[in-house]
Amino acid sequence: MKPPAHIVISAGAALLVGQGFQSTGAGWACFFSGVFIDIDHLFDYLLRSPHRKLSVRDFFHPDQWGPDGKLYLIFHGWEYLPLLLLASLIPGITEIAWGIFIGVFIHLILDHIHNNGHPLTYFVIYRWKSAFHFHRLFNLPLKGQDE
Numbered sequence: 593m594k595p596p597a598h599i600v601i602s603a604g605a606a607l608l609v610g611q612g613f614q615s616t617g618a619g620w621a622c623f624f625s626g627v628f629i630d631i632d633h634l635f636d637y638l639l640r641s642p643h644r645k646l647s648v649r650d651f652f653h654p655d656q657w658g659p660d661g662k663l664y665l666i667f668h669g670w671e672y673l674p675l676l677l678l679a680s681l682i683p684g685i686t687e688i689a690w691g692i693f694i695g696v697f698i699h700l701i702l703d704h705i706h707n708n709g710h711p712l713t714y715f716v717i718y719r720w721k722s723a724f725h726f727h728r729l730f731n732l733p734l735k736g737q738d739e
Contacts, residue, residue, distance in 0.1 A: 593706040595630065598699060602626030605698050606691075613687045621691030626699045632667040639664070661726040669716035673697060 602623045610619025637646075640662070673693060680689035700714050712718035713729045722728040 593702045595627070598627055598630065598702065601698060601702065602695060605694060609691050609694050613690060615687040615691070618687035618691035621688045622695040625692040625695030627695075629667045629696055629699050632665050635666065636662075636664050662724045663719070663726045663729060664724055665719070666716070668700065668703065668714050670700060670714055671716055 606619040606623035609622040610616050676693040680686050709730045
């Protein structure tokens, strides 16, 4: 899913979360986690192309993954959600943990629906067992393949 859609949807969710928990912190946590989970794209981008000039246009494009076709997305993982639920039991951060949980959950659902991936793509363990190969995770062509 494109960043502007994540921003708009995360903003709406953040308003609901903030209202529901009566906590601006929970709302902001929802917004920031729903949007900035994508910072892991930057890690992949730089890992694949350390000498390439940063380009917003290229940043989210599938051909950024280079000739070896690896994709890590270290923050995109369903495995993190149970840890966030456990964190919600810690006094003093309950609302913030719930805000992060909801932001990440919505982001992963939207990516799963819109990114044409394997049903298990957003499990870090599945990506690891697939050797992080882009073509095993997504039904999109790599650079140089027919589109």
